[in-house]
Amino acid sequence: MAVSKKEISECPIDTMLSVIDGRWKGTILWRLSAGPMRTGELRRSIPGITERMLIRHLQELVRDGILVRREERTVPPCVRYSISKYGMTLVPVLEVICRWGRRHQRLAGSH
Amino acid sequence: MAVSKKEISECPIDTMLSVIDGRWKGTILWRLSAGPMRTGELRRSIPGITERMLIRHLQELVRDGILVRREERTVPPCVRYSISKYGMTLVPVLEVICRWGRRHQRLAGSH
């Protein structure tokens, strides 16, 4: 039985990573840290993601209290996602992660 | 075809996370940030990990230049892993991740 990172773990590193665990969650949060976005807008801004995966991840992030989903009951529907107050506590962490990533993305393998 | 996080991605968040991508890598690095350790010592310090997974992750981290493997050619063998100079650049990032994790691990679900 595979032990997924989603299970509760003693390790605080795992606790944090489990929140971003998912192929596209880091990127989604990164995009949303610039401000609220509509579903389709978000999808178009992330190359390679499929609508299915985007929605699955969005739902998990909403369930975990990281994102807020606001829906205008119009036709066609208009749904906007934004980072919750709780999710905002993650942003500085993402910034540090992002800074490391930017600094090392081209250098991979040169060690 | 599933797109693994290990592939090169434009997103710097993904670049960083791909280095820690693996069920136990964050924890392994966290343990080693306290100082070099032998394989078995590391295994005993991480509840739930199997020897197989530990070794697989260690090998990947060595391959990626994050860890250094030092072997004393004795019998029985004695192998010690430590964080490389390059890997050290990750430690501050792990610290921030860990701090968030510690602060929020019991509060999960309370939002």
Next chain:
DNA sequence: GTTGGTACTGACAAATTTGTCAGTAAAGGG
């Protein structure tokens, strides 16, 4: 000569995650 301890491999099974594809709803326009 059998056992013990350490680090590690290979083959394979199980679990999990991701991706694909075909729908649904609902109002408005043609």
Next chain:
DNA sequence: CCCTTTACTGACAAATTTGTCAGTACCAAC
């Protein structure tokens, strides 16, 4: 009527990651 748009579901296939299990090598001690 049929088609469009937007957000979303369900069922299922494919890929990937994890876990299990049985070995290997080596020398020393018993």
